[in-house]
Amino acid sequence: MSDSISIALRFALYVDLMLLFGVAFFGLYSLKGQERKSGAVLPFRSMLAGTAVLGALLSIASIVMMASAMSGESDFAELRPHLEMMMFETDVGLAGVVRIVALLTTALAVMLRAPGVSLWIAAFAGGIALSSLAWNGHGAMDEGSRRDWHFTVDILHLLVAGAWLGALVAFALMAKITALQTEARIRLLARAVSRFEVIGAVIVVVITVTGVVNYLFIVGPKLDEVFLSTYGILLFIKVVLFAGMLVLAALNRFHLGPLLERSLRDRQYTVAANALRRSVVVELVAAVVIVGLVAWLGTLSPEMDAQ
Structure with a gap:
């Protein structure tokens, strides 16, 4: 069951972060001027903000699940020190923290009134968030x-x-x-x-x-x-x-x-x-x-x- 949940979390994170980066990047090379404004062609604000927030929540869930699997603890009070150790003393945990920060930055950036600037920030921060998933793969x-x-x-x-x-x-x-x-x-x-x-x-x-x-x-x-x-x-x-x-x-x-x-x-x-x-x-x-x-x-x- 835990393997199935882990695979589902990984799948959701991959799809979510790929969409965040890919849609923002698409807006930069395919659209211009007012076409980049949310709702003119694509609902950029709802799509990018939604995927950014969802990605942050999925990242938190993934970190908690990994800490629980590694420590064998399920009670949050007992799990907390293991979470802190994972987030700040392991590469995969640090990558997760960077991912969450990048996603929250994206969520704030898409609220800007300048559509071009918000897309650039979303693409850059979304790219960082997506790249951080490499630390969850075989390369680690x-x-x-x-x-x-x-x-x-x-x-x-x-x-x-x-x-x-x-x-x-x-x-x-x-x-x-x-x-x-x-x-x-x-x-x-x-x-x-x-x-x-x-x-x-x-x-x-x-x-x-x-x-x-x-x-x-x-x-x-x-x-x-x-x-x-x-x-x-x-x-x-x-x-x-x-x-x-x-x-x-x-x-x-x-x-x-x-x-x-x-x-x-x-x-x-x-x-x-x-x-x-x-x-x-x-x-x-x-x-x-x-x-x-x-x-x-x-x-x-x-x-x-x-x-």
């Missing part, structure tokens, strides 16, 4: 320079994954039927899809490279033994889903995006917009499942699982 088991490199790879992987997930959620919201009532909104969606082309290409390259390097850090250059274990099966499912996301991303990039732009000239964009929305939703579902698998994989040891 390494030592020396290997540990530093593993953390670097993990952080890059988290950030680009967050950028991808945030973009998918933003596109799904922008492509809703109720949001596409005017030609101006259709043009805005088409422009956002076009601007994502370069960012999306960078995301795919970085997430692929860091994923392979991360596998080598955790497992090493071997396949046969690993893929007979639970860890290997989950990893195989993750890779298959990722390949499916790449196919959908290519479909959006080379077919549905250009189709939407051509449909604007003919003023018959309903079919193209609907096709793009369905593709994004399917890609988003696959991404969420992958995050769930990552949360599960983070609790497993490939060596112990194989044995």
